[in-house]
Amino acid sequence: NAGVMQNPRHLVRRRGQEARLRCSPMKGHSHVYWYRQLPEEGLKFMVYLQKENIIDESGMPKERFSAEFPKEGPSILRIQQVVRGDSAAYFCASSPFGLGGNEQFFGPGTRLTVL
Amino acid sequence: GESVGLHLPTLSVQEGDNSIINCAYSNSASDYFIWYKQESGKGPQFIIDIRSNMDKRQGQRVTVLLNKTVKHLSLQIAATQPGDSAVYFCAESSGSARQLTFGSGTQLTVLP
Numbered sequence: 207n208a209g210v211m212q213n214p215r216h217l218v219r220r221r222g223q224e225a226r227l228r229c230s231p232m233k234g235h236s237h238v239y240w241y242r243q244l245p246e247e248g249l250k251f252m253v254y255l256q257k258e259n260i261i262d263e264s265g266m267p268k269e270r271f272s273a274e275f276p277k278e279g280p281s282i283l284r285i286q287q288v289v290r291g292d293s294a295a296y297f298c299a300s301s302p303f304g305l306g307g308n309e310q311f312f313g314p315g316t317r318l319t320v321l
Numbered sequence: 322g323e324s325v326g327l328h329l330p331t332l333s334v335q336e337g338d339n340s341i342i343n344c345a346y347s348n349s350a351s352d353y354f355i356w357y358k359q360e361s362g363k364g365p366q367f368i369i370d371i372r373s374n375m376d377k378r379q380g381q382r383v384t385v386l387l388n389k390t391v392k393h394l395s396l397q398i399a400a401t402q403p404g405d406s407a408v409y410f411c412a413e414s415s416g417s418a419r420q421l422t423f424g425s426g427t428q429l430t431v432l433p
Binding site for chain 2: 210212239241248250254261262297301310311313
């Protein structure tokens with residue numbers, strides 16, 4: 207059973223460009239979470255999605271950031287008009303919520319660098 | 322606001338010794354706690370979890386202790402090995418909220 211997959215692993219963008227981060231949850235998991243991690247800090251929750259629904263986006267900036275989890279395909283975290291402060295590691299986690307509890311399994315992350 | 326924090330940012334132990342990593346939380350409604358291990362350049366790896374109706378849970382070489390009275394969580398690693406060197410995070414969630422709130426992490430270094 208493959209784990210959570212994220213791509214790209216590393217992404218470099220110039221200020222003003224768009225960044226698209228992809229996450230494929232573990233097989234059988236229909237709940238996806240996105241977190242952001244700044245250097246030497248803990249992970250900060252951004253958004254929680256189920257298939258075709260945003261359940262909680264309280265941790266996501268209101269502007270420039272959006273997320274989706276379509277019926278088919280991976281979850282996408284989109285950052286428009288990136289700024290240097292967006293440079294961070296972005297982690298996706300998936301959960302079999304409803305099948306056992308709150309366990310969240312993390313992907314390897316996408317490291318975004320904004321030049 | 323509510324937060325999860327760690328007492329010490331770094332911990333160095335001799336190989337073979339036991340390690341104890343501590344975590345304090347402030348949300349009295351927290352009912353689920355997880356410890357993650359994160360190696361450099363990788364995503365957090367699940368170690369062990371515990372629910373608020375328990376005060377102790379054991380895994381392979383690891384034990385998590387929960388003291389709800391003082392809102393304190395600890396991770397004990399027995400016979401620490403070089404491969405245990407990593408940053409360890411505690412995280413919690415509460416009620417219907419499904420997102421995890423993470424602490425800032427403790428860097429564990431195992432000395433030969």
